[in-house]
Amino acid sequence: MIEAVTDLKWQKAVFDYVKPKAHINSSDDKYSFIGFIENKKVIGGLLFSDYDGYNIFVHLALESPKICQRRFIKMMFSYCFNQLKCSRMTAMCVNGYERNERLLKGVGFVKEGVIRKIMKVKNNHVDGAIYGILKEECKWV
Secondary structure, eight states: OOEEEOSGGGHHHHHHHHHHHTTOOOOOOOEEEEEEEETTEEEEEEEEEOOOSSEEEEEEEESOGGGOOHHHHHHHHIIIIIISOOSEEEEEEETTOHHHHHHHHHTTOEEEEEEEEEEEETTEEEEEEEEEEEGGGOTTO
């Protein structure tokens, strides 16, 4: 059974899991997280960073689509929009990576544009697709 965790004992393991998959090049530890654990192993995670009181960036990495359960999607949006009182969430993925773009659109994010050569993937800089969702657009809260 998959469980969501937020206690600090999982923080480093979740960060280490998400960082390479979400192409995060920073080692900044100023983030909050939700980790997804199965059999005491990290199988996915959400990192929330750069919170400015209005917007928060979300970074996502999942081992399996079975983590995309309604309860976990609601948890993510509730944390950002209800607990932190954000008005907006921002996410970025490699432009043209259909699996991620389909996932983001499927939960309500809107593609807002492309930022050229913003992400480093396997020592190459690639374009990133920027996605956003506003609280009033979110059907999950």
